Amino acid sequence: MAIILGDSDLEELPVMQLAIEAIEGALLARSMGGLVSPPRHNVSFAEKGDLIFTIGGMLDDASIAGFRVYDTFKGPRHEQITAVWSTETAELQGLIIGTRLGEIRTGAIGGIAIRYMSSPDARTVGVIGSGQQARAQLEAAALVRDLTHVRVYSRSERNRYQFALEMEERLGIPVEPVGSPRCAVREADIVICATSSLTPVIKADWLKAGVHINTVGPKMVDEHELGLDVAAAAHLIATDSPEQVKAYKMPFFLEGTASAERLVDLAAIVSGKLTVREGPGQTTLFCSVGLAGTEVLVGARILDALKARAGAD
Incomplete structure (x- = not known):
């Protein structure tokens, strides 16, 4: 069964360190042609705003695919959804709902830029x-x-x-x-x-x-x-x-x-x-412009860490 997480669940782990590791791996894979990361896709709802999709994943033995979607609608709160699949098993591994994952992902990309x-x-x-x-x-x-x-x-x-x-x-x-x-x-x-x-x-x-x-x-x-x-x-x-x-x-x-x-x-x-x-x-x-697919890889790293911790407990 897929795991569903919210912003508060991400505070239970060293998420920025996990994100930096995931981003570094993604950029190395990108340099070798192993990252799927097309530009983001906008779907317009006239004057109401847009739904914006970023889609991508990794082409390796533990292949991960998924998407993030967020909105530009006029409202007091804007949620985001990131979905993570295994392309080997077709399993929906998890959903992460909220804004924190996107902030962490972008922060981690900036951290990698600073490191290198x-x-x-x-x-x-x-x-x-x-x-x-x-x-x-x-x-x-x-x-x-x-x-x-x-x-x-x-x-x-x-x-x-x-x-x-x-x-x-x-x-x-x-x-x-x-x-x-x-x-x-x-x-x-x-x-x-x-x-x-x-x-x-x-x-x-x-x-x-x-x-x-x-x-x-x-x-x-x-x-x-x-x-x-x-x-x-x-x-x-x-x-x-x-x-x-x-x-x-x-x-x-x-x-x-x-x-x-x-x-x-x-x-x-x-x-x-x-x-x-x-x-x-x-x-x-x-x-920083936002490398598509990296939210999915950071989300996958977080889901794996939660599963590992649950198994250890």
């Missing part, structure tokens, strides 16, 4: 944004780098102080709320931009040489949280899904610029096919 693209001795982080994805990105960063200090800025003073209190307690490292985005990023080895801003939130000349940046928020040509100056300053620019970049209805924010020609696949970096840093002063940029 940031300087190995990166210790400090500047965070712009104080929502759930900023939390997930920082949690993942703390699992892949030995962090010593974090600064956070968001437009709401209350929100950035709450973020600092919560994440300092969760991670066990100092998290300092600051009064400007420049103060948050100017000495950071790693910068995380996770906002809903439609205009750039940082400038290239605020950043130290050799920084790594993750951008998670809007990335369309007329609406983007990161400026073209930051992309132009980057020695290397990567994304988790070049296919999704090309499939957007609106052009990607780098389209038509010289920076677009330098966009590479994160999977090629994880597999060692591309060298990231040739010197300590080189800046790197990761543009």
Whole structure:
């Protein structure tokens, strides 16, 4: 019988660590052609909104397939459903309902980008944004780098102080709320931009040489949280899904610029096919767009961990 989980069930396991392991395996499989990950598919319901499907899985001996679906309907609460099948047995292994899995998956992809693209001795982080994805990105960063200090800025003073209190307690490292985005990023080895801003939130000349940046928020040509100056300053620019970049209805924010020609696949970096840093002063940029199918693989890893724990009990 399939297992059905909700957000609260995910708190019983080290889900971010499980997700990072699953994402790393997925990107290695992608580099060898073993990951199914087509661009997301939108089904429109006129002015009501869309249902959006991401479908994918792994082509190996323990083959997993499935989908995630979420909505853009006008309402106070938005649920997501992730379904996981075994393609070997045709068994529906489980359903995960809620928003937490998507946050964890995206955070874990950002964590893998930081593991493979940031300087190995990166210790400090500047965070712009104080929502759930900023939390997930920082949690993942703390699992892949030995962090010593974090600064956070968001437009709401209350929100950035709450973020600092919560994440300092969760991670066990100092998290300092600051009064400007420049103060948050100017000495950071790693910068995380996770906002809903439609205009750039940082400038290239605020950043130290050799920084790594993750951008998670809007990335369309007329609406983007990161400026073209930051992309132009980057020695290397990567994304988790070049296919999704090309499939957007609106052009990607780098389209038509010289920076677009330098966009590479994160999977090629994880597999060692591309060298990231040739010197300590080189800046790197990761543009998160959402690699389809990875929610399914993270969900499968969580379901397996719960089954293993139940068996041990």
